Amino acid sequence: MAGQIAREKVAQTVREAMNTAPILDIHTHLYPPSFGGLLLWGVDELLTYHYLIAELFRAKPETTYDKFWKLGKTKQADMIWDALFIANSPVSEACRGVLTSLSRLGIDVSGRDLGRIRKWFAAQTVEGYVDKVFELSGVSAVVMTNNPFDDEEKPVWDAKPKIDKRFIPALRIDNLLNDWPGAQKKLAAWGYKVETALTKQTLEEIRRFLNEWADRMKPAYMAASLPPSFAYPEDSSRGIILDECVLAVAKQRGLPVGLMIGVKKLVNPDLRLAGDSLGKMDISALERLCLSNPRVRFLITLLSRENQHELCIVARKFANLTPFGCWWFLNNPSIIREMTAERIETLGLSCIPQHSDARVLDQLIYKWTHSRAVVGDVLAQKYEDMAATGWLPTRAEIERDVRKIVGGGLLNRY
Numbered sequence: 001m002a003g004q005i006a007r008e009k010v011a012q013t014v015r016e017a018m019n020t021a022p023i024l025d026i027h028t029h030l031y032p033p034s035f036g037g038l039l040l041w042g043v044d045e046l047l048t049y050h051y052l053i054a055e056l057f058r059a060k061p062e063t064t065y066d067k068f069w070k071l072g073k074t075k076q077a078d079m080i081w082d083a084l085f086i087a088n089s090p091v092s093e094a095c096r097g098v099l100t101s102l103s104r105l106g107i108d109v110s111g112r113d114l115g116r117i118r119k120w121f122a123a124q125t126v127e128g129y130v131d132k133v134f135e136l137s138g139v140s141a142v143v144m145t146n147n148p149f150d151d152e153e154k155p156v157w158d159a160k161p162k163i164d165k166r167f168i169p170a171l172r173i174d175n176l177l178n179d180w181p182g183a184q185k186k187l188a189a190w191g192y193k194v195e196t197a198l199t200k201q202t203l204e205e206i207r208r209f210l211n212e213w214a215d216r217m218k219p220a221y222m223a224a225s226l227p228p229s230f231a232y233p234e235d236s237s238r239g240i241i242l243d244e245c246v247l248a249v250a251k252q253r254g255l256p257v258g259l260m261i262g263v264k265k266l267v268n269p270d271l272r273l274a275g276d277s278l279g280k281m282d283i284s285a286l287e288r289l290c291l292s293n294p295r296v297r298f299l300i301t302l303l304s305r306e307n308q309h310e311l312c313i314v315a316r317k318f319a320n321l322t323p324f325g326c327w328w329f330l331n332n333p334s335i336i337r338e339m340t341a342e343r344i345e346t347l348g349l350s351c352i353p354q355h356s357d358a359r360v361l362d363q364l365i366y367k368w369t370h371s372r373a374v375v376g377d378v379l380a381q382k383y384e385d386m387a388a389t390g391w392l393p394t395r396a397e398i399e400r401d402v403r404k405i406v407g408g409g410l411l412n413r414y
């Protein structure tokens, strides 16, 4: 067939396609400049990423939580720089990531001069910097995490912000599913006729809330993170609200539902955002969820490495389940490699191999530089194995396949 690539060129072509494919980053915590201080960027935000805060306390166990939290952002960043970059070589994935972003921005890290690096950032404008990061990372758009229950974010939405097209909303509803009493108070204060008891009217009002915010945000999906104990079906506020409200609205609007399962919140509360851990979920809950809701598209990512192969097999049973990303504690080269290989081997091109989960804009550069390399390596091997049978792909087919799995092709709305 015309255009087929010679076997010895296949791996290189796959890596090129992976390195140049425009990325639709399906899950991040980023915001456009119109969201003000919610958009985090710059070297001090990079250094005080909660992954590095956890690592700081291991490098400097004599540091007290109280002392650290009392410091300002710059002093916290100084402490992390000294402990994790100077007193120890920055070899962890989160440390290497800071250096990858800085060096790809053209900043000389060999001088190890944090003051000079800060001066570089001080010379940037936020708008210009957003363009620079999207260009360097090759990301075409990011899906945000937009939580109406967040006291800092809701006022921004109430002011009807202009939203840069590169930032796609996602309606985040952890509060509804994980803290109904707290959510009920806020909904009632906003004028929804909801009681703690999940009466018919209360469920109707929760659906009204979801519809009103879906109208407002036009989200790519509704999302929630859930504990390892997630069960389905379940006679609990979570189980009832999930069935009667979230899934009902999802079906009615054709909205995918993103579930991120396996997070154990605040096992060490003193670490704050860095204090969460993980647990293995009972995968049969996902089997029942997908079986009972065949018309809902589920985007699923699990936090435990031990759940990953099971997730691939459940996805083979239910076409309405799309696994995505190597989430959080899994977003490290050794595990991305393992997860991507088992996903391609069991699911072919029907999974979304990666998302960044970036919280700081600059992280798009490193998280995608690192992931393009690892996912690209695994894909190259799989296409080489295919070509060894004599089945030779064209460049267009390889680019088609790569764009589908990392460019948003599997998200039926974008």
Ligand code: HDL
Pocket (backbone or CB within 6 Å): 029, 145, 225, 260, 273, 327, 328, 357, 359
């Ligand atoms: O719930 C989530 O979206 C998680 O990704 C948490 O935000 C977590 O703190 C995180 O940043 N992981 O990368």
Ligand code: ZN
Pocket (backbone or CB within 6 Å): 027, 028, 029, 145, 357
């Ligand atoms: Zn996240």
